[in-house]
Each structure stands twice: as C-alpha cells, then as structure tokens.
Amino acid sequence: MSSTPRPDVGTPAGRPQVEALSEQLPRFMRLVHALKSQPAGPESRDRAALVLLFPLVRQGPLRQGALAELLHADPSTISRHVAVLVERGLVRRVADESDGRASRLVVTDAGRAALDALHAERTAHLERVTAHWDDADLASLTFLFGRLIDDIAADLPGAAEHAAGTASTHPARENR
Numbered sequence: 001m002s003s004t005p006r007p008d009v010g011t012p013a014g015r016p017q018v019e020a021l022s023e024q025l026p027r028f029m030r031l032v033h034a035l036k037s038q039p040a041g042p043e044s045r046d047r048a049a050l051v052l053l054f055p056l057v058r059q060g061p062l063r064q065g066a067l068a069e070l071l072h073a074d075p076s077t078i079s080r081h082v083a084v085l086v087e088r089g090l091v092r093r094v095a096d097e098s099d100g101r102a103s104r105l106v107v108t109d110a111g112r113a114a115l116d117a118l119h120a121e122r123t124a125h126l127e128r129v130t131a132h133w134d135d136a137d138l139a140s141l142t143f144l145f146g147r148l149i150d151d152i153a154a155d156l157p158g159a160a161e162h163a164a165g166t167a168s169t170h171p172a173r174e175n176r
Contacts, residue, residue: 035125046088049081053090053107053115061104063096072156090114 036047055070056062062070068078082105085091090111093103107115130138 046084049084050090050114050118052078052081052085053111053118056091056105056107057112057115061094061106063102063104067105069158085111088114 052067052071055067059070064078064082065075067082068075071078082091085105086093088110090108091105092108094106096102096104133141
C-alpha cells in the first residue's frame with residue numbers, strides 16, 4: 001500500500017481536521033449499517049421499524065407524514081415500518097383531534113417495553129466498547145458528538161421548519 005498523498009479531489013482548502021472528520025463519517029455510517037444488519041433474535045426483521053419508536057415517544061403522537069418529515073425518510077418506507085409496528089401491537093392509530101380523517105401514531109405499553117429493550121441493548125453495547133475509556137474521554141465524545149449531530153441537523157434543507165418541533169438532546173443546546 002502506497003503512502004503517497006491523495007490527489008486533490010476538488011474539495012476546498014480548509015482545516016485538516018475537517019478533512020479527517022470527513023473521512024471518518026462514512027466509516028462510522030458503514031459500521032452503524034453493519035450493526036443494524038446484525039441478527040438480533042427472532043424480531044430482527046422488524047429492527048428498522050423499532051427505531052421509529054424513539055421519536056414517537058420523544059415527540060408524542062405524530063401523523064405518519066410528519067414522522068417521515070421529521071426523520072427525513074421516504075414516506076413509503078415509513079409506511080412499511082409503521083405497518084409492522086401496528087401489526088405487532090407496538091403502535092396504534094388514533095384519530096387526530098384537529099382532523100378526524102387523519103390519524104396519529106401512539107406508542108403502546110408493548111411499544112414502550114420494546115423501546116426500553118432496544119435502548120438497553122444499545123447502552124450495553126456502548127458500555128462494552130467504551131469500557132476501557134476514561135470518564136473524561138467519554139464525556140468529551142458525548143458532548144462533541146451531540147454538538148455535531150445538532151449542527152448537521154440544523155444545516156439540512158428545511159431544518160428551520162423542523163426546529164420548532166424537534167427538541168435537541170444535546171445539553172449545550174438547552175442553555176442557548
């Protein structure tokens with residue numbers, strides 16, 4: 001393997017740290033995809049649907065279209081995932097008070113239990129992979145990663161419309 005520098009690929013000159021971060025993000029996304037693809041028991045086919053429970057619990061009952069917008073996801077994909085959640089009894093549809101023709105998605109007790117299990121699994125995994133980290137490093141990563149996520153989200157097209165209805169989970173943002 002050669003150690004020759006990469007040819008200029010047309011990126012604007014900037015801070016080397018930004019270039020390094022730009023190289024790490026796709027690697028991180030590939031790892032997340034690999035983790036999501038891992039079988040996790042008999043319910044693994046529904047794993048992608050389960051992640052919809054997080055915003056539904058945080059934001060409260062939402063229309064399916066609003067959920068798709070919030071997640072910047074394709075409405076047909078959200079529709080398939082919602083169908084799985086409804087079929088499994090993790091979410092139920094209730095009439096929208098403002099428009100009886102529409103419905104909102106409400107997480108059931110079974111859905112909250114599934115979300116708790118998913119959260120515990122995720123936390124246990126992160127506990128394993130960071131067990132050798134000191135608390136200061138873990139705190140720094142948590143703070144900075146939250147900041148990065150918030151800033152990327154704020155830079156997405158249409159972010160201003162979503163900002164009013166989306167609470168940041170980043171501690172530094174709550175004090176601004």
